[in-house]
Amino acid sequence: MRKISLALALSLGLVCPPLHAQKAKTKKAAPAAVQQKHTPTNPAQMKKFIDELMAKMTLEEKIGQLNLVSVGFTVTGPVVSENVDEKISKGLVGGVFNTFTPIAVRKLQEKALSQSRLKIPLIFGYDVIHGHRTIFPMPIGLAASWDLAAIERSARISADEASADGLNWVFSPMVDVARDPRWGRVSEGSGEDTWLTSQIAMAMVRGYQGTDLAAYNTVMACVKHFALYGAAEAGRDYNTTDMSDRRMLDEYLPPYKAALDAGAASVMSSFNDINGVPATGNKWLMTDLLRTKWGFDGFVVTDYTAINELIPHGMGKNEYEVAKVALDAGIDMDMVGEVFLNHLGQLVKDGKVTPAQIDVACRRILEGKYKLGLFEDPYRYANEQRAKETLLKKEYREAARDIARRTLVLLKNQNQALPLKKTASIALVGPLVKSQIDQLGNWNGAGDWKQAISVEQGIRNVAGPNVKITYAKGANIAADTLMLQRLNAHGGMLEIDPRTPQEMIREAVQVAQRAEVVVAVVGESQGMTGEASSRADITLPGHQLDLLKALKATGKPLVVVLMNGRPLALKWENDHADAILETWFAGTEGGNAIADVLFGNYNPSGKITATFPQAVGQVPIYYNHKATGRPYAGQLLDKYKSRYLDVPNEPLYPFGYGLSYTTFSYAAPTLSSKTLQAGGTVNVTVQVKNTGNLDGEEVVQLYVQDVVGSVTRPVKELKNFQKIFLKKGETKTVTFTLREEDLKFHDLNLNYVAEPGDFNVYVGTNSRDVQAASFTLVK
Secondary structure (H helix, E strand, O other): OOOOOHHHHHHOOOOOOHHHOOOOOOOOOOOOHHHHOOOOOOOOHHHHHHHHHHHHOOOHHHHHHOOOEEOOOOOOOOOOOOOHHHHHHHOOOOOOEEEOOHHHHHHHHHHHHHHOOOOOOOOEEEEOOOOOEOOOOOOHHHOOOOOHHHHHHHHHHHHHHHHHHHOEEEEEOOOOOOOOOHHHHHHOOOOHHHHHHHHHHHHHHHHOOOOOOOOOOOEEEEEEEOOOOOHHHHHHHOOOOOOOHHHHHHHHHHHHHHHHHHOOOOEOOOOOOOOOOEEHHHHHHHHHHHHOOOOOEEEOOOOOOOOHHHHHOOOOHHHHHHHHHHHHHOOOEEEEEHHHHHHHHHHHHHOOOHHHHHHHHHHHHHHHHHOOOOOOOOOOOOOHHHHHOOOOOOHHHHHHHHHHHHHHEEEEHHHHHOOOOOOOOOEEOOOOOOOHHHHOEEEEEOOOOHHHHHHHHHHHHHOOOOOOEEEEEEOOOOOOOOHHHHHOOOOOOOOOOOHHHHHHHHHHHHHHHHHOOOEEEOOHHHHOOOOOOOOOOOOOOOOHHHHHHHHOOOOOOEEEEOOOOOOOHHHHHHHOOOOOEEEEOOOOOOHHHHHHHHHOOOOOOOOOOOOEEEOOOHHOOOOOOOOOOOOOOOOOOOOOOOOOOOOOOOEOOOOOOEOOHHHHHHHHOEOOEEEEEOOOOEEEEEEEEEEOOEEEHHHHHHEEEOOOOOOOOOOEEEEEEEEEEEEOOEEEEEEEEHHHHHHEEEOOOOOOOOOOOEOOOOOOOOOOOOEEEEEEOOO
């Protein structure tokens, strides 16, 4: 991997002291109050301005706007852009990513404005996935909150911090539906359900973009990865995708459309192929569907060097050929690969592409910059004073703690092992007890792991001086030396204890024997999930399961605290642990949030949004599957049925599952009518009671089944939910409204219809534990 030179990094301000120690070394930025002024976008004025600008541009300068270079702290691929200074001066760069801080951004922007002929400002993008400086839980965790307001708030804070740190474009939200937990990037999305992912996509876009892209504290969202990336075969990153048109339209494409309907101004192409054509070269996807059918008028950027990768995909023999493929498909901006920059000019000379095609792509990018207010104030996002006042401020850390608590999922709690007493003697055991870097998870952007709260520190903060804590590491996070080499080669920072597994477990057992309760903090390191981090075996890595078995043998209550970015296969853990708390990677305030739940300061309310299998052989496993003609009904010796010989069909934890420190009971749902007329509505009402001894929150979930269709339909589909708060003993009535629109799907001829007939309605605490009612759609 080529790296940016130290000299260039220093010249750009990329190597600099902490924010509180920075001194202005460039001309003073405008005060925040000045930066708040902006003019809302007027389409006619925008067109006139860009028409006049493009009339002055050479073909080379137009192609330059299509070029996105990487200069900065981190690299997400095998190439770092070269000769950036010279290219910016010549107007051959449209945008920069991986550069932030007001100092660094200002220096690059000044170069574009002072040295390029037409002084077109640069756009600055970054992977702000679940926070910028203040890191929130991984998106798979955020989704588990089932709290759209909290999710939108996390994006709003992320936008405020990112824009204060020089950025105006974020590569988020990731809205890929994912049903294979072996895929590392399942951590970056919202899980397996189409409808819920769509709702979260809209919330994230609203949080990032607000109501005005030109506001000083909003950023442009970039919906990714378009499209179907979550269905990569074998759960292996960058792999091919193949599915029917109907599955594509009904199950995988709706979240992208929802994000665009919410106003997302840019889209990123995915690495996989679709129906035999890679997304970055797929004209049906990028033009026929995205532009013509959906009416998207923003710009499309590739993922990292995706145009170059059309060559090994077999779409062309060289960069010259694949540059034409990508432009013809409808790609506007080339991330890092510089295929457009190096070859579009010659393609125009050779008559293989037209200047008009380049004009279209250039215009879209210039419009994006105009909407961001960059032509009005190129330094809108380069205010050092605002950065000092905004980044990691107390209010945002408090929000991170509150939001993180909402994402934690109680998977098991036998005999009320949780919450813990603040006067207890606790054995804290496990490779993740003291970890700060792993709290941030993967894709932690500009987060500083030194600012993160570990589980140990969080427990000390929350429990106070009366709790007695003893510690043993117990096991390394992994035992596979090849795995460790791979992780540490890319910033894993894993510290490996040189003792044998037996020695480490022996010490942990001794510590456990002296305590009242054992809290084992186990799971994955942050580098085991995310991009290029697929795992074929999704059980606990290394000797962590051996550690848990030894701890269980002590007879002490065993509380398992999981840190991970994907569903894991936890059959033994579920059968033997007294309590299991899923914490994902909970972010900057993760340790405090986890301790809040462990000690009962917060009653857990999270519900998983991706099914946990009993064994990896069940994968892919998801709740809204199709029925089979030979369903297995549980008869042990019934051979010719759809079943496994060695494990049950059922998952370990179903979609929507999560416990509380209190309990809830559901009455049978009632319907306002047994028929739904076309254009009408049916109300579904259920009474939910808190039957336990604590106040708590419950996610009431509504599912629908189309009993008979012209094509096979899922056994149930999530159509709505409400998260409600109930005091102990309180009963609330929850009402949902169903419309004909909620029942639509793509029929045999791919028409989007709701077919008349019978429907079942299911309401409950998760996708498995529900009560039913039924109605008929009449047309």
